[in-house]
Amino acid sequence: MPGGGFLWTGRRLLGVLVLLPTLALAGFSAWYAARDLDAALDLVLDPTRLKVAAGVIVSALAVWALIVYLTYRQVRPLQRRAWTTLVGHAFVLALVGVVGAPFAVAARYATVQADLVETVFSDNETSTTPRDVTPADPWGGRERVNVLLLGGDGGEGRDGVRTDTVILVSIDTTSGKTVMFSLPRNMMNAQFPEDSPLHDLYPVGFTGYGDPGSYMLNAIYRNVPALHPGVLGESTNEGADAIKQAVGGSLGIGVDYYVLVNLKGFQEIVDAIGGITVNVNTRVAINGNTDAGIPPTGWIEPGPDQTLDGFHALWFARGRYGSDDYQRMDRQRCAVAAIIEAADPMTLVRRYTALAAAGKEVVYSDIPQSLLPAFAGLALQMKDAKVRSVVFKTSEKFFSGDPDFDYLRDTVAKAIDPPGTRRKKDDPARPKNTANSCAYDPA
Missing domain, CATH: 3.40.630.190 (LCP protein)
Structure with missing residues (x-):
């Protein structure tokens, strides 16, 4: 959990400043995803929200990786050999890669989905589509x-x-x-x-x-x-x-x-x-x-x-x-x-x-x-x-x-x-x- 390392090393203020936004973002994401199927469909079929989501994921991933690295810098022994420093950096890099990969894929999918929706379903109006439909009434009362x-x-x-x-x-x-x-x-x-x-x-x-x-x-x-x-x-x-x-x-x-x-x-x-x-x-x-x-x-x-x-x-x-x-x-x-x-x-x-x-x-x-x-x-x-x-x-x-x-x-x-x-x-x-x-x- 981002901030946990700072708390463990006694840097409580810094730990709280990192931990609280993390919990808030995680809670909001869980609430948004669990609301209902319609909410999920609204997200994956709206290019603007998809691009925003991709940007948030990438930004959060970058901040999280930085926090993990800084936490490692805080908790590693002051006296260490050169090879342990090399192994430590490699381990942190591997950790960030394994944990962050699914989020990177999610950001990629969001970008691809936004491009697909914009390409196929934008600027495509014909003269024979129904005129009495809205997102609130997508079928215009039709059975x-x-x-x-x-x-x-x-x-x-x-x-x-x-x-x-x-x-x-x-x-x-x-x-x-x-x-x-x-x-x-x-x-x-x-x-x-x-x-x-x-x-x-x-x-x-x-x-x-x-x-x-x-x-x-x-x-x-x-x-x-x-x-x-x-x-x-x-x-x-x-x-x-x-x-x-x-x-x-x-x-x-x-x-x-x-x-x-x-x-x-x-x-x-x-x-x-x-x-x-x-x-x-x-x-x-x-x-x-x-x-x-x-x-x-x-x-x-x-x-x-x-x-x-x-x-x-x-x-x-x-x-x-x-x-x-x-x-x-x-x-x-x-x-x-x-x-x-x-x-x-x-x-x-x-x-x-x-x-x-x-x-x-x-x-x-x-x-x-x-x-x-x-x-x-x-x-x-x-x-x-x-x-x-x-x-x-x-x-x-x-x-x-x-x-x-x-x-x-x-x-x-x-x-x-x-x-x-x-x-x-x-x-x-x-x-x-x-x-x-x-x-x-x-x-």
Whole structure:
């Protein structure tokens, strides 16, 4: 205890002057940390307080190290040999290093966290975020918050970003119960809400002349801003605004926020958390192009509880050789569930620096920084709540080339607020428990 050495050597005034501030700082820190989870989340998601905390930790550590050294100077024998002086200094240095290392790491994490929050969640406002929310009422009275997860497949040789992964996550703000809706990237005629300027431009859905691929769902993020810049108003990401409205209009449900992860970043994030564990039911190709006749360079073989690194997890989520978009959508949904499962607190603490570095480079979102504590608390509820999924696959009721949007909207409404009677078991869009649907069941 800083000051104890001075008291022991009879320097009571100096000892008390050091001991009292130490006890006060320790007591305040214990009180602040033990108040409640919300207080901790407020701290770790506020860059200003994080920087202040890092500065306090570094300053306190420096003062403590100085006090330890001065205490050693006070208590060491006046008559001593040179080698004992050397050993004494080495011991004090080792003591300061061992005891101070966790505090140095804490200061480092605080700085990294502040940088991450500022990079991803500052200056990111879109024109489609809710306007009636505050930190005191983060959901604006809504029973559910709907977040659009996008996997951006931009890269070398491609013009812009294609959002090949489109999953709407609808979360109950009270219980954390979640339903995920997966849409195929090649869905045509996406609908826009009637009160949107894009509905005036595309009253029968997103379609037009030329290459049909330019009017698929995965082209909206790139093409709408190019064709109609500024049509939705002030925004830091017009593509995100457009696809949020397209998904919302098609499913008949408001989309509040989006999170976009570049697929290259997906690989880095999985590596940062130490891999994910999934069940592989059929062989999944690595590379390869079915249409061009280019064979894969490797395979992920079937097997239960396989731990995949970032490279193999990326191909598990995106591999399409010898399969179709719907099989890939199933795997993507299972990969998302595996990431939620893998992101336990101890893993996040041990690998946090790498995870934050990956996230800062490849994650984009319009979730306001002020609402991060509320979302973090909701994420903790999600880990312990039921997660169900709906994947819109080709069937008698759904065809991505000409979707029946009344069917989509009816399916979404019933999945979110199930009626007294359950949907038929053979309905392809019947909500499924994510854990069961991602179980090992080889074809």
